[in-house]
Amino acid sequence: MADTLTDMIFGFAVILGVLGAYILILAVRMRQARSKYHVRTEKYNESQENSSR
Amino acid sequence: MEWRGRQGVPVMLVFALLVVFLFNFALQLSPDLQADLTAGLLWVSLAFASTLGLNRSVSLEQENKAMDGLLLAPVDRSAIYFGKVISNFSFTFLVGLVLLPIFSLFYQQNMFKPLLILVIILGLGAYTSLGTLLAALSIQTRTRDVLLPVLLYPLALPILIAAVESSRGILAGMPISDYQSWLLFLLAGNILFSAAGLMFFETILEE
Amino acid sequence: MPKKPKLLTLLDILCLILVPAALVLILFFTPTERVMGPVQKVFYFHVSAAWAGMLSFLVAAVGGGLYLAQRKMKWDRLSLSAIEVGVVFGLIAILSGMIWAQPIWNTWWVWDPRLTTTAIMELIYLAYFILRSSLDTPESRARLGAVYAIVSVVTVPLTFFSIRLFRTIHPVVIATESSGGGAFNMTSRMQLAFFSSLFVFTLLLIDLIWHRYILAQIQSANQEIGI
Numbered sequence: 001m002a003d004t005l006t007d008m009i010f011g012f013a014v015i016l017g018v019l020g021a022y023i024l025i026l027a028v029r030m031r032q033a034r035s036k037y038h039v040r041t042e043k044y045n046e047s048q049e050n051s052s053r
Numbered sequence: 054m055e056w057r058g059r060q061g062v063p064v065m066l067v068f069a070l071l072v073v074f075l076f077n078f079a080l081q082l083s084p085d086l087q088a089d090l091t092a093g094l095l096w097v098s099l100a101f102a103s104t105l106g107l108n109r110s111v112s113l114e115q116e117n118k119a120m121d122g123l124l125l126a127p128v129d130r131s132a133i134y135f136g137k138v139i140s141n142f143s144f145t146f147l148v149g150l151v152l153l154p155i156f157s158l159f160y161q162q163n164m165f166k167p168l169l170i171l172v173i174i175l176g177l178g179a180y181t182s183l184g185t186l187l188a189a190l191s192i193q194t195r196t197r198d199v200l201l202p203v204l205l206y207p208l209a210l211p212i213l214i215a216a217v218e219s220s221r222g223i224l225a226g227m228p229i230s231d232y233q234s235w236l237l238f239l240l241a242g243n244i245l246f247s248a249a250g251l252m253f254f255e256t257i258l259e260e
Numbered sequence: 261m262p263k264k265p266k267l268l269t270l271l272d273i274l275c276l277i278l279v280p281a282a283l284v285l286i287l288f289f290t291p292t293e294r295v296m297g298p299v300q301k302v303f304y305f306h307v308s309a310a311w312a313g314m315l316s317f318l319v320a321a322v323g324g325g326l327y328l329a330q331r332k333m334k335w336d337r338l339s340l341s342a343i344e345v346g347v348v349f350g351l352i353a354i355l356s357g358m359i360w361a362q363p364i365w366n367t368w369w370v371w372d373p374r375l376t377t378t379a380i381m382e383l384i385y386l387a388y389f390i391l392r393s394s395l396d397t398p399e400s401r402a403r404l405g406a407v408y409a410i411v412s413v414v415t416v417p418l419t420f421f422s423i424r425l426f427r428t429i430h431p432v433v434i435a436t437e438s439s440g441g442g443a444f445n446m447t448s449r450m451q452l453a454f455f456s457s458l459f460v461f462t463l464l465l466i467d468l469i470w471h472r473y474i475l476a477q478i479q480s481a482n483q484e485i486g487i
Contacts, residue, residue, distance in 0.1 A: 004299035004363045011302035011359040012283065015309065015352050019464075022348045026471060033478040040485040186411070190404055194394035203390055207383040208411065211418045218425075234425055238418075245414060253407045256328060 065106050066148050069098040070155070077159075091160050092220035096176065096213055098152060103145040103180055104205060107188045108198040110141065134185065134254040138247075142181040149173050168223045172239070176216030179242035180209055186250040189257045215239045264474065271467045275460070282453070282460045290453045302360045304453055308461035310353035310378055314416060316346030316465060317385065321413035324406030333480065336402035339409050340392075341472035343385050345465065350382045377420045384412050398483070 076094055153164040184205050191200040215238040222232030286304050293300040323339035326332075357375045358368050369375070388408055395401045 004297035007359060007363045008298040008301055011299060011356050012305070014355050014359060015302070015305050018348065018352050018355065023468070026468075026475065030471070030475050030478070033475055033482060036482050037478055037485070040482060044485055183411075190391070190407065193400060193404060194391065195396065196394040200391065200394060203387050204408070207380050207387060208415050210380055211415060211421075238421075238425070242418070245418075249411050249414070253411070257404060257407055259403065 065102040069102040072098045130255040172219045175239040179212045182246035304457040306356040308457040312461045312465040313349035324409035327406045337476035
């Protein structure tokens with residue numbers, strides 16, 4: 001039997017690594033988008049209040 | 054309009070020849086080239102020439118705003134699509150016809166086999182159907198015709214593979230049963246991409 | 261504000277449990293292949309990733325079709341999400357395929373039908389993003405993206421079969437693993453691990469597309485609020 005144990009570990013590491021990296025980046029993008037959403041909603045609400053006064 | 058574009062044929066031809074020469078020196082091909090490489094070389098040249106032709110016709114139209122005129126006219130959109138396909142096909146086919154004797158000369162291969170002509174027709178048919186559709190797509194973008202190769206080459210790969218394999222079989226004098234699946238493949242590609250072109254051409258050009 | 265559905269949280273937990281579980285199954289429960297050794301086990305996730313990627317592109321094409329039919333942006337968001345996730349799975353498939361190939365055939369790349377098809381597929385779908393980024397309106401991005409997604413998905417099986425045909429005409433001396441899972445006889449244990457991996461990766465696919473979809477929703481909302 002070929003001694004490919006290290007290769008196998010490498011293989012699985014890459015698979016899980018890429019998955020993990022994507023999930024991480026996705027989470028970061030999500031956080032950025034949500035905070036942007038809050039900021040913009042606040043500004044919008046403010047401008048609404050200002051214009052109604 | 055497209056007929057006026059025929060001035061593009063010499064350009065396409067020169068380009069195809071340049072490709073042939075380039076590959077010859079880049080790969081240090083010898084005159085007694087195997088059928089394999091001749092087939093591949095032929096199709097690479099044709100693909101490049103066709104793409105060049107598509108790009109030119111697309112940018113020409115942009116300059117003359119001809120597309121708007123065409124769209125205003127009470128012409129069925131599918132007719133426009135087929136018109137374009139036929140013109141690009143014809144131009145590239147002409148280039149192919151000129152390439153055949155040149156290849157025969159350079160690589161000591163008899164390229165004048167009727168089946169090969171058929172393969173060229175089928176292969177170019179599928180390639181130009183797909184190419185015209187994607188060309189319409191790419192002119193809508195900011196990057197315009199630069200995008201076309203990016204979109205076209207990956208998607209056209211199965212067609213090119215089928216064309217090369219069929220050509221190879223014909224040039225090597227193999228029995229038709231060896232490559233008939235490729236021929237069927239090309240036929241399917243023609244039908245599929247023409248259908249796709251018909252279906253989506255109008256959608257692509259919506260305002 | 262798009263709230264995270266409870267079902268999605270459930271799915272998250274499920275994936276968090278099942279992916280490691282599948283890994284354990286593969287590492288300890290399956291027999292080690294005689295010739296290739298442990299690295300063969302990478303195959304389970306490799307094929308599952310490729311499968312997930314292709315499924316993803318199918319979903320994207322359906323989303324594209326639905327968009328063109330109904331002109332509702334939610335389908336475009338689905339299409340976009342599916343393609344992005346599909347590209348990630350495709351990358352996993354390619355990289356794992358290369359790592360699997362290297363110790364066996366002593367080369368990082370093999371012109372194997374599966375690997376080559378997947379690479380071409382990756383290029384096709386990366387081009388999707390290039391296409392979108394060169395368009396200026398959400399409507400054109402959705403519409404043209406949809407057309408591209410539909411035309412592209414047709415070529416995926418086409419590409420696969422063309423290269424498959426190519427390889428059978430040129431018989432390759434290399435082992436038959438290159439023709440895919442069915443080539444070597446799998447013991448029942450291997451089968452269990454194999455189908456479990458497929459299932460788990462499909463769940464994972466749905467999970468990731470869903471998350472990406474929510475991100476797309478928020479991003480669309482952000483664009484609108486500015487107006």
